[in-house]
Each structure stands twice: as structure tokens, then as C-alpha cells.
Amino acid sequence: MTQLFFSDYHAEEGTGRPLVIFGAGGLGREVLDLVRQLNAAGAGWDVRGFYDDAAPAAPTVAGLPYLGTSAALNATAEPLAVAVAVGSSAGRAAVAGRLTSGQLAFPALVHPGVVLGPAQRIAVGAGCVIQQGCILTCDITLGRFVLLNLGCTVGHDAALGDFCSLMPRVNVGGAARLAPGVYLGTGATVIQGISVGEDTTVGAGAVVVRDLPARVTAVGVPARVIKQLTVSS
Structure with a gap:
């Protein structure tokens, strides 16, 4: 379990690290909006695009490229942060189980308006x-x-x-x-x-x-x- 406190959040994650979103549907676009809101607050994520095992109808999603399937993501040669944007509990668990590369990390993404302070003792x-x-x-x-x-x-x-x-x-x-x-x-x-x-x-x-x-x-x-x-x- 990662202990995440709001007061530490931007210092921990705002390093300009590349991030991709797995899930090219509606929730994926909402998570992209979340990441952009985090960036506006200083997080500095470098969003590269979307992965999904079902290719979207167009080569881009919300202005960002579709980059491939979970197999392609597992084959990445560089460290990547991944946001899994799948609404179904079972579907999200299945995706997480397929993303096994040691190059992949899964940060918690918390809207900047959500209060998580040390005194609250919240584990995320x-x-x-x-x-x-x-x-x-x-x-x-x-x-x-x-x-x-x-x-x-x-x-x-x-x-x-x-x-x-x-x-x-x-x-x-x-x-x-x-x-x-x-x-x-x-x-x-x-x-x-x-x-x-x-x-x-x-x-x-x-x-x-x-x-x-x-x-x-x-x-x-x-x-x-x-x-x-x-x-x-």
C-alpha cells in the first residue's frame, strides 16, 4: 500500500514523467481531463497517448495517438506511468493482470481539489x-x-x-x-x-x-x- 498525502502529491509525481492511458473510451478521455487538470496545478505529466486491446475507430483519441495493445505496452523500452481507465471492476483487474512489464508504474491520480492531508490518515x-x-x-x-x-x-x-x-x-x-x-x-x-x-x-x-x-x-x-x-x- 502506498501512503499518499495531498500535501506531498505534486512533489512526488510532478517530475515530467511520461504517462499513457490504458482505455481509449469515455473514461479514458475523462482521465485525460484529470491529468490535464493535475498538470494545470503543476504536476507536469507528459501524456503520450492511449493504449487499448480494442483499437478505436480513429487513429487519435481526444487529440492524442492510439499507441497499441497491452502487448505493445508491455514491450516498451522506456519507463512509463500508466493510468488504467476501465470502468468495470473485473475489466480493470484483467487489464492490470496483463500489464506485467517491469518498466510500467501505476501512480495514484487524485484531482487537485480533493483534500488528502496527513492528519486525515488516508492510505491510497x-x-x-x-x-x-x-x-x-x-x-x-x-x-x-x-x-x-x-x-x-x-x-x-x-x-x-x-x-x-x-x-x-x-x-x-x-x-x-x-x-x-x-x-x-x-x-x-x-x-x-x-x-x-x-x-x-x-x-x-x-x-x-x-x-x-x-x-x-x-x-x-x-x-x-x-x-x-x-x-x-
């Missing part, structure tokens, strides 16, 4: 993306490659496992526990002290008031399980 794992408008209070742990989309809130003592995905305006209450791979749809709420099991999906606008098991889909207010994920043998 490698590869996290935290977008504009998010509020994190204190004593929070984010695992690797966690995505907090626009305007999310995370309360005290919450713990989010690797590859969790929070879509816009999600609220996670104090001391909530999200296991790895949890996906919370737009506007969902997990109330204080609730646990959500690994790889579970919570639908947009749902309110989770009771613990949810692993690998289910839950929707509604209060959230109820409507589907169990079948794990192939």
Missing part, C-alpha cells in the same frame, strides 16, 4: 483514480486500482478493496467494508458499518442497509439481491 493504493468533487474524511484505506468517479463520498474508517469501482455520486458510510471488485452504480449508498462481498454489483440509486454476500447483484431501496454470479469451474 497504486493505480487509484480519484476524480473531481470527491470527499474522503479520515482513517480510510483504498486498495489498488480503486476508482472514485465524480462526486463520491467516503466516510471515516471505511476500507475499499482492490479494484472497487464507485460511479458518480456514490456514498460510502463510515466503517463500511467493500471487498475487492465491488462495483457501486451511480448514486448508490452503502450505509455505515455495512460489508459488501467480493465482486458484488450494486445498482444505480440502490441503498445497502444490510451486509451483501460475494458475487451477487443487488438493486433497489433497500437493496435486495436479484442475481447470483455463476462462477465457472
Whole structure:
């Protein structure tokens, strides 16, 4: 786990290092906007372009070149920082598993308006993306490659496992526990002290008031399980 404090952020990452974005879709363009906002605040990333295993329709994305697949990225001869811009928890985990080159690093990218101070005691794992408008209070742990989309809130003592995905305006209450791979749809709420099991999906606008098991889909207010994920043998 990388301990990242907002007061140290620009000094740590603002070195003009080359950075590429894996994911040439809409989230990739949003992450590019995030990086540009960081650069406007002094971060100094040198954004080279996009990688994706599904080539986009045009040779450029938001004015930057499409550079190839994960295999091409693994073959890079120079050190590169990589932002993995894949919204699906499972998809992001799969991409991270394919990017195995020792030349690749996965910095946390945190919007400059998000407050992460030493007194808050917030741990942020490698590869996290935290977008504009998010509020994190204190004593929070984010695992690797966690995505907090626009305007999310995370309360005290919450713990989010690797590859969790929070879509816009999600609220996670104090001391909530999200296991790895949890996906919370737009506007969902997990109330204080609730646990959500690994790889579970919570639908947009749902309110989770009771613990949810692993690998289910839950929707509604209060959230109820409507589907169990079948794990192939």
C-alpha cells in the first residue's frame, strides 16, 4: 500500500514523467481531463497517448495517438506511468493482470481539489483514480486500482478493496467494508458499518442497509439481491 498525502502529491509525481492511458473510451478521455487538470496545478505529466486491446475507430483519441495493445505496452523500452481507465471492476483487474512489464508504474491520480492531508490518515493504493468533487474524511484505506468517479463520498474508517469501482455520486458510510471488485452504480449508498462481498454489483440509486454476500447483484431501496454470479469451474 502506498501512503499518499495531498500535501506531498505534486512533489512526488510532478517530475515530467511520461504517462499513457490504458482505455481509449469515455473514461479514458475523462482521465485525460484529470491529468490535464493535475498538470494545470503543476504536476507536469507528459501524456503520450492511449493504449487499448480494442483499437478505436480513429487513429487519435481526444487529440492524442492510439499507441497499441497491452502487448505493445508491455514491450516498451522506456519507463512509463500508466493510468488504467476501465470502468468495470473485473475489466480493470484483467487489464492490470496483463500489464506485467517491469518498466510500467501505476501512480495514484487524485484531482487537485480533493483534500488528502496527513492528519486525515488516508492510505491510497497504486493505480487509484480519484476524480473531481470527491470527499474522503479520515482513517480510510483504498486498495489498488480503486476508482472514485465524480462526486463520491467516503466516510471515516471505511476500507475499499482492490479494484472497487464507485460511479458518480456514490456514498460510502463510515466503517463500511467493500471487498475487492465491488462495483457501486451511480448514486448508490452503502450505509455505515455495512460489508459488501467480493465482486458484488450494486445498482444505480440502490441503498445497502444490510451486509451483501460475494458475487451477487443487488438493486433497489433497500437493496435486495436479484442475481447470483455463476462462477465457472
